Amino acid sequence: MNIPPRYEPSKVESKWYSYWMEHGFFRSKPDGREPYTIVIPPPNVTGVLHMGHMLNNTVQDVLIRRARMLGKNACWVPGTDHASIATEAKVVAKLKSEGIDKRDIGREEFLKHAWEWTNKHGGIILEQLKRLGASCDWDRTLFTMDEKRYDSVIKVFVNLYRKGLIYRGVRMVNWDPEARTAVSDEEVNYTEEKSKLYYVRYRVAGSEDYITVATTRPETILGDTAVCANPADKRYKHLKGKKVIVPMVNREVPFIFDEYVDMEFGTGCLKITPAHDINDYEIGLKNKLPAIDIFNDDGTLSEKALLFTGVDRFRARELAEEELRKSGNLVKVENYVNKIGRSERTYAVIEPKLSVQWFLKMKEISQPALRAVIDGDVKLHPSKFRNLYRHWMENVHDWCISRQLWWGHRIPAWYYNDNEFVVAHDEDEALRLARNESGNSRLTKDDLRQDEDVLDTWFSSWLWPITCFDGINNPGNPDMKYYYPTSDLITAPEILFFWVARMIIAGYEFAGDKPFSNVYLTGLVRDQQRRKMSKSLGNSPEPLDLIDKYGADGVRVGMLLCSPAGNDLLYNDSLPEQGRNFANKIWNAFRLVKGWKTDNNIPQPESSAIAAEWMEEVLNRVLLQTDADFKKYRISEALMKSYKLFWDEFSGWYLEIIKPEYMKPVDAKTYAATISFFERLMQIIHPFMPFITEEIWQLLATRKEGESIMTSRINIKRKHNDRLSGGFEYAKEVISSLRNLRKEKNIPNSEKIDLFIKAGSDYDQTFIPVIRKMCNINNVVFTGSKVENAASFMAGTVEYFVPASGSHDREEEIERIREELDYTRGFLAIVEKKLGNEKFVKNAPGDVVEMEKKKKQDALLKISHLEEKLRELQKDVFRSE
RNA sequence: GGGAUGUUAGCUCAGCAGGUUUAGAGCGCUUGUUUCACAUACAAGAGGUCACUGGUUCGAGUCCAGUACAUCCCA
Incomplete structure (x- = not known):
């Protein structure tokens, strides 16, 4: 099998995305499983993908993919926002360039142009999200101005008006004279x-x-x-x-x-x-x-x-x-x-400017939403936003919901004379009401004049988690029952108030429950000078170019690596570069493993058996830790732990230990264990890097058509073996010291050495085979006394000796020991100062005092060993002079 | 003017309940290495009086108060 030494994302990404789509892996229908639901913050229908979307949607996809692999029924509902003022501004500009003024052509004609524009440019952004790997249930794609969503908004307006919560008033408003x-x-x-x-x-x-x-x-x-x-x-x-x-x-x-x-x-x-x-x-x-x-x-x-x-x-x-x-x-x-x-x-x-506008009274209906966040029914991540939220909700103003635009949900108020009006679901109802209220039964539709204004865009988006499941038109329908309240909302803190808070208000008002349980607030993507990335500043890279250059997986990792919740992300190209390098690292580990021949007849080396046992332990440990990270929405942390698990533990240690000699086969048992580890590592990394993990997972074993890593299950084991992982950490220290010793004494790696260990009977020998393999050691001998004419080092309180055959710089070694001695003496001084403090010994808990005593003992032992070594070295220097 | 949040290595951040080493990670930096998965790599190393001042405590990066600076929100 000839595998290229560089991972090439462009060759695999579209292949797997199509595969996932063809098999309907993104689809969700209510069933017996626990639901996990996210509704997308709908991007502007005619917008294009920017860096903020990349970050935001990567986070959502990570959460959705992970939930799916934990066996939940994951549903990510995509959609777009009509964005009344932004879209209308674009259409007006386009018409203007053709010499057309919107006022000349009138409302009907203008809306035709607007729909044309929307149909032409709408949804481009959703196609761009697919490049990123977003696993949305595309069959559910919605638009805030499609028929059902439009009806829902009108129903809600009428409902609030009839409850007496919507009123008309003269108020000072922010007037945009350009958009009028x-x-x-x-x-x-x-x-x-x-x-x-x-x-x-x-x-x-x-x-x-x-x-x-x-x-x-x-x-x-x-x-x-x-x-x-x-x-x-x-x-x-x-x-x-x-x-x-x-x-x-x-x-x-x-x-x-x-x-x-x-x-x-x-x-x-x-x-x-x-x-x-x-x-x-x-x-x-x-x-x-x-x-x-x-x-x-x-x-x-x-x-x-x-x-x-x-x-x-x-x-x-x-x-x-x-x-x-x-x-x-x-x-x-x-x-x-x-x-x-x-x-x-x-x-x-x-x-x-003073102007007649429509307002929604906020004080009363916002009370349940205030309590929900204060009481923790809706959790904000990070929680520092809670105080901000409370402050805003306690000082909430009435919401001006009318806009003097045409593109949007038109206010369902019909005037039957200059000042008097009725609010109704449609013209027929309006006519009935108008006849009733005016006492004039001869009124016709021609006598009615609908309000010219449309509603603020947020007046439709505040219903989004409900209207995504048609909960206004069909309360209690199966989708609504199953998916609502949704699980997590991922958005930016800048819209905490005018979107998030209002959704919570609407949730309690119209669905009788919160719209989501958790709000994860991402930061803003900024450039190196901390400026917000924006098109007008020209400081933002083109997201799709980045995907072309670094791969979707690389970009996703780059976005996530340094963006803990609520912290801004200072973007620079080294971020996706790090992601790309990681993908390449995974790819090359795969190349190594896939290049091995297996042999059923050779026994498993002891070192490989131990390494496999340890790898199993460390993998489960990290799985459990990342699970805890995810529960706290520490996604960057979870990624970093997974990154180190693969790079350091698996590639740096495990593979190096089990690696057979050049061109030699590997035993079947070790190979099987390695493939299993690799599969599980790919599962752990899959939510972050969906494409490369699918590619490798498919190549690691023979898969059936319709199988996919994204529908495979992650199992989290809860038991731990601390002795095993602690023991291996110690072995790493010994191995590292032996490598340094070789370097210092100029002993080439190819030359076998003997290792003498001066230790008591309680010395843990579990990892001796690993040390032997990693450091090319011939004999390991336990001894009760020190070894003459040997290079030595200490790890913990145990002394190790390697009979010296190479040359070495004695002055340098003396210097090194002196430094270590200085450090240990300084450390001892601090411990002794503590133990010398009567109040400490009297007041501190017993185990803390015991710990300090143990530290003192170890330090004293180490110092005496080091002093002895130093004396000998100096004696040798004296003798040789 | 009112409010919120923050200030830990060159950069971005951990340090979640005050006591396991004289504070950790990733990136960057320095030095060495093209050896047989990967130089998009490997190995070794440098780098921090935890913003400042005071307090609580046997013990403070961690708790409290004040000061300075920064960011954000509201007016």
């Missing part, structure tokens, strides 16, 4: 930007006195309805009850006082524009000030501004500056840096 929609707080990014601070004079009414106000937005002066100072500010005390004249528009407005005003900032005088600043809005409410909305929806100034009507807000700022300068009311202009909010999607500067 309100966006949620979470969709606004604040960054520090250079701007200017304008100092503007306002005349005090009925006098020739002026006060100066500092503002970054002189154009909003047109909407001022008051000027305000801190009541503690002595400078403005005399203005109590006075009025001031707003420049440019010459409106008389009151001078008021409020503790909100920062006396240190600017002149200590603040202009109040309730319609265009959230803080001013609050002050306006408190002081019953009118709000003058001076902007149109597209960010131009309205008629209410009185000046600059129709002019864009930024141009208006320049015009206002000119105007104020001309009238002598501009005192000065300073450079200033302040935080500007921009829309995440369009990058337009957000305009705080």
